[in-house]
Amino acid sequence: MIHFAPVMLFFPLLGFLVLVTFGRRMGEKASGTIATVAIGLSFVAALITFLGLLGQSNREVTENLYTWIPVGSLHVNIALLVDPLSITMCLFVTFISALIHLYSTGYMHGERDATKFFVYLNLFVFSMLVLVLGNNLLLTFVGWEGVGVCSYWLVSYYFDKDAAASAGKKAFIYNRVGDVGLLLAMFLIFDKTGTLNYLDIFGHLGSFTTLAATMAVLALMLAAAGKSAQIPLFNWLPDAMEGPTPVSALIHAATMVTAGVYLLCRMNPLLSLSPDGRVVIAIIGGATAFVAATIGTSQRDIKKVLAFSTVSQIGFMVLAVGTGAYVAAIFLMICHAFYKALLFLGSGSVIHGLHGEQDIDRMGALRKFMPITFATFLIGWLAIAGVPPFASFWSKGDVLDSVYRHYPALWVLGIITAILTAYYMSRLFFLVFTGKARFDEPAADGRPAIHDPHESPKVMTIPLVVLAVGTLLVAGIDLPWMHAHTLKAFLEPVFTTNLYDPNESSGLQIILAAVDAIMAVIGIAVAWVAWRNGPDRPKLEPKFLANVWYWDNFYDAIIGRPGQRLAQEAARADVAVIDGAVMGAAAVVTKRAQALRRIQTGQVRHYALFIAAGLVAILVFLLVKAFHP
């Protein structure tokens, strides 16, 4: 059953090919159905593969699909590595993707080019699975670029909107910077080990010096920072919210943005060689979690709040990786995928119900109008805020435990971030669903009043309910007192260097858990006091935070503007030097060729003469060589 792994890839690819060929003719409804079914089948295949893997003792299977270049020392294989880590990723990626596809059939209804949307979405899932299942860095890189380009297309899906078009470009460029990191890491690793195959790399770790390992780890971290939106490359993600909301939920919350964390986890044996590298990773993760959480407190766009929350949560995952708590990172990743997808789809439902309004100042009291959205969002809110016994309490708790043991200073930062998380999520929740309705009168800037907000159709609420149930149950895969039988036991063989053991001492653990819970309650309480009645608290939304720490302005000043100047100069030089050279060369080529043409006279005797001349030249050369060796 393990051989079902390629089938996982097959269905999304087939869906993509069918839609790209016939999609336009089939129309929106049929293509949405096909796309959803393809991903659903892919999930089933993942499930079968998972059961197959459970049933055998060797849980590290390489499925060779095809050998591309078998020449000499260069062997490039296309093969899948099916192991607990990759199959865990596949399971939640396909499951959540299937739900979001279903949701999209409702959300994208009536959009122009909805077919194209599903084409991209299927291609995205295929690329994501390639990224996760590839047995070597090169294949992972292919998937990495594949999800990147799908993300670009989907962010700029409303390409006639300036904001969307430039957000797509921004996402792409930031990702390219990270990709350089991945390429550098690949070069370094190939240089040291002569292979890009994961298992072979891990077999040749002896050839790494500590310095080389640290450099490779830092390069990988740069890659992860690009894809997973970490400092210093995090601010493409909020802009990426210009894409349709299902895209934000799937790509920019649940799956793609966790690819960086996956990469770091996958390369854990290398990370174990570089303590310095791990410290850097932990600091970047902790700092990102904190910075993004502070920004999240002052955003007014419902999706932006969730976007910064995503950045912050991934920061926690990276922090976990930095402390060696890989299982905790993956556990948080899965929980996050559920509740963040739920929250995004909920926000999509709100936006849909309010005819496109995204400003939380213009919401309020939606509890009454959208009961299902309200109830499911409530679960998501409690889950992310870290209230026991919901998901984040357990998963973030594991992370913070590990941080406490390794870097107490970062633990303090993490606890502050936890308070902020509970606070900004509660602010969002209260402003959207409770208090007085603020959408039914025209806004100060002339936006018209919105009447009759409505609950979303069934295709949208069913995924919400399923995700809400999932969010309630997901923590069960790795509860602390059951680690021997759950996710941790399953994943542990992959992480040969598991530095973290949450079973260590129950007393300390209970104290830490109590601290987490109290922090969550504090955050919620503060938000309740401040935001219960309405949005007018400018002091709590400082300009510095609302403007994202002026991060964009900073980049604009140090990179954007000088870069533009450089480009202008280069353009001038291009016209003068490069074009001049090209045109000059072309002119020379043409002139020479015109002259050469004349020797082709069409006369046989001339041809024979040339042959004879060539013959004589060769003979003279040879005879000289013969007699003067």
Next chain:
Amino acid sequence: MITELATTMIKMPSIDYLAILPVLILIGGAVLIMAITAMVPGGLRRDVATAMTVTTALAALISSLVEWHRVLVQGATTTIAHAIVMDGFSVFMAIAVSSCVILASLIGHDYLKREDISSAEYLILALISAAGAVLMASANDLVVIFLALEILSIALYVLVAFNPRRAESGEAALKYFILGGFSSAVFVYGIALTYGATGTTNLTQIVDFLGQNTAQHPGLLYAGLGLMIVGFAFKVAAVPFHFWTPDVYQGAPSPVTGFMAAVAKIGGFAALLRVLLSAFGTQAATWQPIIYALAVASLLLGALLMVVQRDVKRMMAYSSINHAGFILLGVEAATTRGVQAALYYLFAYAIMTVGVFGVITLVSGNGDRDTDIASYRGLLRRSPLLGACLVVLLLAQAGAPFTTGLFAKLGVLSAAVSVGSWPLALIAMVSAVISGFAYLRLTLISVRPVGAPTDVDELGVETGVSAPMHHLGATLMLEEELPTEVEIAHVGVSPVALTGVTLAAAFTIIFGIVPGPLLSLAHAATMSLLG
């Protein structure tokens, strides 16, 4: 008395028929078609004749695969008094030649129909000429090589002229015949001198002789070698022995040109490689400078003259000269890597070129007239599949990724660099850039819709083309050769020829994405040649 008789009887050498099976099949098929054509009143039906030719070539291909199996099991063997050798190298060439015959007969079918030629000469002569090429690759004796060369060439001379209604074909055939005769004479003289120097014409014995003796005055030997190189260089169209190429390529009927460009080059290079690397392998230091010079001249002249051609067949003639230069790069390296790259290049080139001439056959229309580049305007829109195949085949010739062209060029370049011939590699790259321009220009013309403002006439003057492109276009489309108004004819595409072209394009793409099988085939062939 009886015993006396027995001793005076001519002793027949033992014959391993498998070793010459592909040749026998090709010749047999030709004879059969000829006989049936003569016997059936009104001649053989055209599609039956084509079908028989394809079947014959297919049978030759399959018999080569059987040989391949035998070679894998038993290794190389010689037969018929060591005049014929069956090894990986000969089988590789037989596979390449048979594949080209299949494609060329599919493409020729439409030509014959269009020109209303009912006789089957084209197919018969193609089979015979192919037999010559296969024999050339499996010859282990200079005399047999000469024999094979003549079988190949004489059939080609006739093929060039087989359409009696085409005056320029006659002229081309005569030119080809005179110069070909000239070069054959040179080649035979080379054999004679080699015999004089070594006392044998058998390649294996030449190797033994050169291994055991060092000539004090190697003048005779070197002269023989030099003359033979001239003979081969003529056949593969290397500069300065290429002069026949543009005229003959242009004059010959288009499907013949494609066939000739592929099969003559395979035969010529096969014998060249066997003679130089196997028989004269110890003398590499002597012949390498000559090959070097031929390569440089072919690369540069081919590329330079390619860009100023307006006639597509002439352009492809110079392209074939340029490709010969590239293959010589691998020969010059004289290493396993170089030979393997040259073989891969040869196979890839042969298929591409048959395919391109297939497109040319179809586009040039009745009487083979429309060979001006302007006739390709908007081909992709007018006839999408044909246009797409042309684009693929042209990009492959330029060496684009995901085609066989990339690995071909990459292979010979890296072989040249690995033996330190980097100036040669550099020249080759420059020539690839220059020729790339010509390929891309034809591609561009085919891709643009007819009547678009940026048509070939005003290439780049209007919108849509970047400034440098504009200038290149403007400088290279010289005043005198601005296109006259060429009528865009309807491209009559029949499924048979289109199948041939599509097969060539598919081969080019598939083995560009999965180069493994072809590369390992070339590798095995190389190993059997170099031991």
